[in-house]
Structure formats: structure tokens, C-alpha cells
Amino acid sequence: MMQCATATRTAAAVCARPVAQRTVRCMAAENGAAGTATAVKERKLSPLQRGGTLQGAAAAGKDASEKFKSMAEGAQSTGPVLQLVDGRFSDYRWKNGRWDLSLFKGADGETDWDAVIDAEMARRKLLEDSPIPCTNEDPVLFDTAEIPWWAWVRRFHLPEAEKLNGRAAMVGYVLALFVDQLTGVGLLDQQNSFLGKVLLHVAVFGILLIRSSSDIDKFRGLIDEATFYDKQWNATWEGQERPSE
Amino acid sequence: MSATVVATASTVRAAQVQPARAAARQGAPALRRAFAGAQLVQAKQQQRAQRAVGLQVLAVKDGAVLDRPLRVAVIGGGPSGACAAESLAKGGCEAYLIERKMDNCKPCGGAIPICMVEEFDLPMEIIDRRVTKMKMISPSNREVDVGKTLNEKEWIGMCRREVFDDYLRKRASKLGAKLINGLYMGLETKGDGPITIRYNEYKEGDKVGTPTTLEVDIVLGADGANSRVAKDIDAGEYDYAIAFQERIRIPEDKMEYYKDLAEMYVGDDVSPDFYGWVFPKYDHVAVGTGTVVNKTAIKQYQQATRDRAKVKTEGGQIIRVEAHPIPEHPRPRRVKGRVSLVGDAAGYVTKCSGEGIYFAANAYPTPTLSPSLTKRPTQTFLSLTKLSAVAFFSLTGERALRNYLDEFDRKYWATYKVLDILQKVFYRSNPAREAFVELCESNYVQKMTFDSYLYKTVVPGNPLDDVKLLAGTVGSLLRANALRSKDSKSVNVSFGSKSNEEKVTMAST
Numbered sequence: 001m002m003q004c005a006t007a008t009r010t011a012a013a014v015c016a017r018p019v020a021q022r023t024v025r026c027m028a029a030e031n032g033a034a035g036t037a038t039a040v041k042e043r044k045l046s047p048l049q050r051g052g053t054l055q056g057a058a059a060a061g062k063d064a065s066e067k068f069k070s071m072a073e074g075a076q077s078t079g080p081v082l083q084l085v086d087g088r089f090s091d092y093r094w095k096n097g098r099w100d101l102s103l104f105k106g107a108d109g110e111t112d113w114d115a116v117i118d119a120e121m122a123r124r125k126l127l128e129d130s131p132i133p134c135t136n137e138d139p140v141l142f143d144t145a146e147i148p149w150w151a152w153v154r155r156f157h158l159p160e161a162e163k164l165n166g167r168a169a170m171v172g173y174v175l176a177l178f179v180d181q182l183t184g185v186g187l188l189d190q191q192n193s194f195l196g197k198v199l200l201h202v203a204v205f206g207i208l209l210i211r212s213s214s215d216i217d218k219f220r221g222l223i224d225e226a227t228f229y230d231k232q233w234n235a236t237w238e239g240q241e242r243p244s245e
Numbered sequence: 246m247s248a249t250v251v252a253t254a255s256t257v258r259a260a261q262v263q264p265a266r267a268a269a270r271q272g273a274p275a276l277r278r279a280f281a282g283a284q285l286v287q288a289k290q291q292q293r294a295q296r297a298v299g300l301q302v303l304a305v306k307d308g309a310v311l312d313r314p315l316r317v318a319v320i321g322g323g324p325s326g327a328c329a330a331e332s333l334a335k336g337g338c339e340a341y342l343i344e345r346k347m348d349n350c351k352p353c354g355g356a357i358p359i360c361m362v363e364e365f366d367l368p369m370e371i372i373d374r375r376v377t378k379m380k381m382i383s384p385s386n387r388e389v390d391v392g393k394t395l396n397e398k399e400w401i402g403m404c405r406r407e408v409f410d411d412y413l414r415k416r417a418s419k420l421g422a423k424l425i426n427g428l429y430m431g432l433e434t435k436g437d438g439p440i441t442i443r444y445n446e447y448k449e450g451d452k453v454g455t456p457t458t459l460e461v462d463i464v465l466g467a468d469g470a471n472s473r474v475a476k477d478i479d480a481g482e483y484d485y486a487i488a489f490q491e492r493i494r495i496p497e498d499k500m501e502y503y504k505d506l507a508e509m510y511v512g513d514d515v516s517p518d519f520y521g522w523v524f525p526k527y528d529h530v531a532v533g534t535g536t537v538v539n540k541t542a543i544k545q546y547q548q549a550t551r552d553r554a555k556v557k558t559e560g561g562q563i564i565r566v567e568a569h570p571i572p573e574h575p576r577p578r579r580v581k582g583r584v585s586l587v588g589d590a591a592g593y594v595t596k597c598s599g600e601g602i603y604f605a606a607n608a609y610p611t612p613t614l615s616p617s618l619t620k621r622p623t624q625t626f627l628s629l630t631k632l633s634a635v636a637f638f639s640l641t642g643e644r645a646l647r648n649y650l651d652e653f654d655r656k657y658w659a660t661y662k663v664l665d666i667l668q669k670v671f672y673r674s675n676p677a678r679e680a681f682v683e684l685c686e687s688n689y690v691q692k693m694t695f696d697s698y699l700y701k702t703v704v705p706g707n708p709l710d711d712v713k714l715l716a717g718t719v720g721s722l723l724r725a726n727a728l729r730s731k732d733s734k735s736v737n738v739s740f741g742s743k744s745n746e747e748k749v750t751m752a753s754t
Contacts, residue, residue, distance in 0.1 A: 117728065125730040127385045128675060131514045133555040136502070140387040143683060144724045156727045225741035229596070229665045233658070235481070235577035236650065243644075243651040 082122050087132050089123060097141035113151035120144065168207040175203060314339045316461040318442050319422075320429045320474050323351060325588025325605035326467030327413035328365065334421035341459060342417055343444055345428040350407035351469065352490050352567030354524050354531065354599070356507075357402045357409075358699045361603045367402075371412050373527040375400035376507045382553070383682035384512035384675045384735075391685050394692040399699055401507070403524055428454055429473055432464060434582055440464055463646075464584040467605075470570040472590035481577035483592045484745075485570040486519060486599070487540045489547050490533030492526065495561035502557060503530055510534075511678040513735045514549040517749060518672050519599065521550030523557075529564060535599065537573060538738060538745045571599060585646045595661055597668040603701060608653060659703045668740065670718075674752060675735045676725035683721045689714060 079092030093103040099116055106112030120142070176187045190196040210216060315338040319330045322344030333340040356376075361367065377400045378392045418424040427444040434440050440461055445454025466474025470485060495503075503525040515521035521534035534550045536543060551558070572592035579591045587593075588605030595601070671681035684690055689710050696704050705711075729735070733752045740748070 121728050121730050124385045124675075124679070124728055125733060128513065128733060128735055131384070131512065131549060131553060132386065133553050133557075134382050134386045134388065134510070135556045140383075140385060142387070143686070144721070144728065145683075147724075149720075152724060152727065156723075221739060221741060225669055225739055228741050229574060229662070232483075232574040232577075233654065233661070236575065236579050238577075240647070243648045244655060 082119070082126060084126065084130060084132060088135075088138055089127065089132065091119070091123070093119065094123075097139045099142055099146075101146070113147055114155060116147055117151070117155060164207055164211060167211075168204045171207060172200065172203045175199070315463065316439075317341070317463045317465060318343060318440075318459060318461040319465045319467055320442075321466070321468030321472075321588075321590070322347075322349070322414045322417075322424070323410055323467060323469060323588065323605070324413055324602050325590075325608055326465070327410065327417045328606040329465055329467060329587055329608070330422035331413070331417040331420050334417060339461075340417075340422040341425055341461065342414065342422045343425045343427050343429055343442075344414065345426070345447075347411075347414075347426055348407060349410065350405070351410070352488065352533075352569040353406045353602070354488075354490070354522060354533070355404045355406055355409070355526065356524065356600070357404060357602055358600075358701065359399060359402070360700050361606065362402060365413075365606060368412075371408050372402040372404050373408075374403040374505060374525050376403055376505050376525065377401075378506040380506060380508045381682050381685050382508060382510045383679045384514070385679065386553075387679065387682055389682050389685045391691050391694070394688055395695060399695065400505075401699070403507070403526060405526055427457070429468065430456070432474070432477055432584070434584075440583060462583060466584065466586040466590045467588050468590055470572055470589045472586065474584065475576060475586055475590050478578070478581040478584050478586075480579065480581070480586060483576050484537060484573040486535045486537040486573060487543050487568060488533060488535035488571050488599070489543045489568045490531050490566075491547065491551070491563050492529050492531050492565040492567075493558055493561040494529040494564050495558050499557060499559065499561070500525070500528070500530070508554065510550055510553050511672075511681065512549075512553075513675050514546070515553065516546050516550075517736055518668075518738045518740070520672075521546070521553070523550075523554050530558065530561075532558065535571065538748045540745075543568070571601070580643060580646045580650055582643050583646070585650070595664045597664040597672070598698070600698075604657060607657075657701075660697065660701060663697070663703055670722075672738065673740075674726075674729075674737045675733075676729045677722065679728075680718070680721035680725040683725070684714075684718060687714070687717065 080090045082091050084090075093100050099119060101111050101116065104112050104115050104119075106115070176190055179185065179190055180187060191200060210219075315333075317330075317333050317338050318341045319326045319333075320343050322330075322342050326342060326344070330340045330342040357367075357372070362372070376392075377395055378390060379401075381389045381391055383389075414424060425444070425446060427446040430443040430445060432440055432442045440463070442459045442461060442464065444457055444459070446457045447454045464474065466472050466478075468474055472480075475481075503523065505525075507525065508523040510521040510523075512521075516534045516536045518538050519535045522532070524531045532547075532551055532554060534543070534546045536546060539546075572589055572594050573596070575592035576586065576590075579586045587608035589601055591608065593601060593604040593608060595604070671677050685694075689706070693704070693706055696702075729752065735752045737750050737752055738748055739750075
């Protein structure tokens, strides 16, 4: 759709100018002024014709939409990409309610799991924003377990793990310096004692659990949620002697 | 003189002695007034003593043996009231069932588990459809067929509440409960004496009821989510969900698809903290949804549910629209004196599935709960079932009612808590719902779910399978959360003690 809009705009721009030129020339001809090097002032070439706008292969990837990205990558775009057509989800790689993994081949011929994850993410976002009716003719059968565990780890866990390890290292080092300043025990010697080893573990696992300051509020909220229902049920027994006790 | 005053005043309360004595010291007119006052007081005191003797005859202590049947008034003739009245009548009590609208039909999904059919001897005629297949549909329309593990004898009964309630009421009346068409107005307690109930009785063809009173020993409030009895005993408030349902008559061919199949739609659009359903009834389907945290948007959620089922219910006509509050948890106080609450009035609706009929019907003396109670030596509710000829009744008080409540709490707490945990984990957000639907694909999950729903016992499964299920759950949740895009417009819902507005937060913040 975007392409059509751009096309019409550029076409209009292209058409407008020659018409102007043509009318001027016609008027000149009517006036009888032959030798047409007339008062027609040549207009500057539009950016389109100056080549400031890229076309074809040179413009590949410069358009933001998925469709052009995949076209630029030379993917076989024999159909719509992540679109809702007639109230149904359609994508050339989505066949029979599943992603056809053979159409996700990466550069080395292996399935590009990142692309599969991207596609599924985009599909879920699309359906979240504009829900479509559930039909018996197009059941959705794709199970995320089809994507192997290491693809998930590589994509989501490793960057997070790097960040957390960095935080743990920084926090641990600062604490060790602090303890050194207070007690005079050197950084390496601190770990010789049992307490030192315990604190090391606490620092590392602490960062695993409390990854950022918003996590503390989240945990407090979780404890409240876990015990709220119990409190509501036991309200009858508050201040009373419960027969079963 | 002062001595006489003191002598006559000896039966009077201390507060009245002082003025008499003081007046005696002052003057003649005052003295006469004082004497007259003392005499009047004495006369009044005698009258009071006589009346007190009469009252003492009526005021019975808890646990005292009666020489007459126990009188119980059950306010409200829904499943909880009718089943309680029936059990009481079967046990020989004088049971009164007061219902304001004899053709009342509470808006309800109408699903009953098979254990209820067995326990309460329900005939097959009142069950419209036997659902053996259930479909769960995720926000991205991933469908899972739940029910692959059911055998031929297992099914979920779908009934119309007007038919179901009517059957139970008529049966209670046939077995000896006195069915009264009246609107409950209030109750008065007089210490250990009988409880007086005020109600407006609707005689044949009457538009306006005639105020009547009734004296009973025990009152059971079974009058639903907006219980009047609960207000009268200061039972406290509870959080509630709004359930909205439309009954839609769809063409034959579309109805064929729903012949024995029910659908559950989950998603942000359908409800932020509950699910939308399509349940088949007699010749139509009921399409509905519910919510706690965002009640004002219920119409929008209903529209979204209809949209999701749009293709499957095409050409349907809406024949009825209904809405009702559903309690989320029990009231803070369920018993006071000799008045107790049952069913929706008490708040016995489970989380996650929103089921309340079974627990309402089982809340008070029923075959399943009473046998264990007769083992207690004192304070028995119906100390008769094991005895042979003569029925002995002992008067029940708050203590016995609390025993009963304790039994109920202990028996069903596990079911309620498990469903609460399921709701907290899987209804939090769209990724959680996707994970939920993904997990329901597994046969083990389906078997566990149906066993606990149909038979109302939390059956511990094979430990190895449980560990695998736990790992699978964590995996599904992690994957689904990873697949949520960073700029998602969906919401996260929490289920703690915050106010409803604070429970909903945008995912992208």
C-alpha cells in the first residue's frame, strides 16, 4: 500500500512538470514563436531524476517495512508478509497454521531461528493489536517448543547473562574494596575465610534474583499476592478459636 | 421510713434506689412521689418477672435437647437454598424456603460437574447438553482441544438455570420443606430466643406482598451475591466480578459444531483477568465474559468475545442479555449467632474457573458433610441420622455452625487454593495465557484438570510427571514472555491487595 502511495506521489510530481513545460511550449507555438528555444525556462531536475532517490536494488533495505526488507534480502516474496487480509492472518511462510521452517533458511542453509522468533513475535503483536475471529478453517497449530532450546538461550538469555555477570562483578569488587578498607584484609585473602566465601555467593546470587531496583518492589508485590487469598478465607476465623485447632 | 423505702427498693436496680433515697430526705410531696414511684417500679418489676418466666420457656440454650423439630428458615431458593432446605427436611427439621421469584433465573454459565449429578441424584432431563470436548483459544488464536482424556462416562453438564433451580426447589418442597413465595425484609434476634423473620408474602396473583413474620431457630442466608441476610448480620463486603452473558440462537449447522463442545477464549481483548466463553445450551449458545478489575469496560469485552466467535456464530440472534455479580472470595464473617450464610451469599466461588454451583449446594447439611459431623459428641447439627425411631433434636448455636464451616473450609480449601494459584500464574498477561494454552495441549495436564474438576478432589499425580510438568510450565512461560514484543500494548494484571485500578499496568512500561 505504501508503495502505491509513493508511486502515485512521484508519478504526479513527474507528470506535473512536463505538463507545465508542455503548456508553456504550446502557448509559445500558438504565439507563432517558432524556433522554440523560447522563453521556456528549463526547470531544475527533480530529486527523483537527479538520482537523489534510489531505485531498485540500490534502494534495498532503506524502506522500513518488512516487505521491502525481505525483498532486499532476496527472499522469495511470493505473497503477503505479516498482514491481515480479509480478517485472516496471511504470510507466505505461514502454511496450515504453522510456520514453514523450510522457508526460513539462513545464509548457510540452516534454519534461521532468529527469523522464526521474529516472525512469531510479529504475528502475536499483530493479533494482539487487532484480534481476528477464530475460525475452524484456519486453526493455529504452531507450538513454540518447535524452536530448539539453544536458539532461545542464544537470543534471550546470553545478553541478559552478560549484563548480570557484569553487575555481579562490579558489585562484588566494590564490596571487597569496602571490606578491605574497613578490615585491612586484602581482596584475595578475604575469600579464604568462610564468611568471605559466603558473601561472595550472596553477591552473585543476589544479583541473579534482584536484577534491578524495580525487582524489590516486584518481590514485595509477589509476597502480597501469594498470601492475599489465604487472608481473605481466614477472615472468618480471625479472633475466633477455630474448631479444628 | 427510709428503711421501708430501702426494703421495697431492694428488688429494684441500684440506679433507681439512689433517687428514691434522696427524695425521701427532701419533702412530703417528694416522699409520696418516691413511695408511689417505688410501688410503680415494684409493679413493673413483677410484670417483668412474669414475662421473664415466659421468655425463659422460649429461650433455649445451645445444645439443649428439644421436644420438637428444629425450625430453620432458608432465605433464597437457588441451588444452595434448595439443597439445604431439602437436606433439612429429609432430616426431619421444619424447613421454610423463602424465595421472592419462583421463576428466577440467575445469569450463569450453567456448567455442572458429574460428581454433582451423582451426589444430588439429578435427573438427565434437566441437563441440556453433555459437553465432552472443550476448546481453549489463546490470544493469537492458538486452539487446543481439551478433553481428549475423558472417557464415555465423563462429561460436563450444561443446564439452563431456570430449569435447574426450579427442579431443586420443587424437589425440596416435595420432600417436606415449606416453600414460601415471599421477599425477605429483615430479622430480629432476642438473645437465646427464637429469631423472628419479617417478609412480604406474595399470595396468589398479588402484586404487593403482605408483611408476615415467622419464628425460627436458625436462619440460613442463601440469597445470592447481593445478600440481604449478609447485610443484616454485618458479614462484610467482598470483591466481585461482573459476568455478562448473551444468549444467541444460531443456525442449525453452526449449532451442530457446538453440539457437545464448549469454548474458552483467553486474551486481553476478551477480559484482562478472566475468560470469555461459548457454552451450548438447549437450542442456543451462551456467549459471555467477566472481569473484576475493569467492570466499566464489560460491554467492550463482550463485543470482543463476540468478535472472536464471530464466524462460528454467524447469523445468530440475541434472545437474551443478562449480567450478574460473582463473588471473588468469602465474606469476612460468614456466621453470627444462629444465622449463617451459604452459597454466593457467603462467597464460595472458585477463582480461575468461576465455579460456584457445586460448592453452594454442598455448603450445608448434605449427605457428604453430615456423616462426619455426627461423630462429634456435643453440638451436633442434626443428631438424628444414626438413631432409630424417635428423632432427637438439639438446638444448634453459633459453635455448631462454626464447626460446620470449619469442615467445609478444610474439605475444599485445597481446591480453592489450587485454582487461585492457577489464576495468579496464568491470567496475568497475554504471554501467560499463551503459555497456559500451550500447556493444556499435554495429556497429563488435561487428565489432572478434568479429574479435579469432575470429582472435586485434588489428586496428586505421579511425581516424575509433576516434575516434567513444572519444567514444561517454566519453559512455556519463559518462551511466551520472550515472544512478547517490546512495544506491546497489552496489560499486566496482578492479584494482590491493591485497588482494582492499580492492579492493571501496561506491559511496555
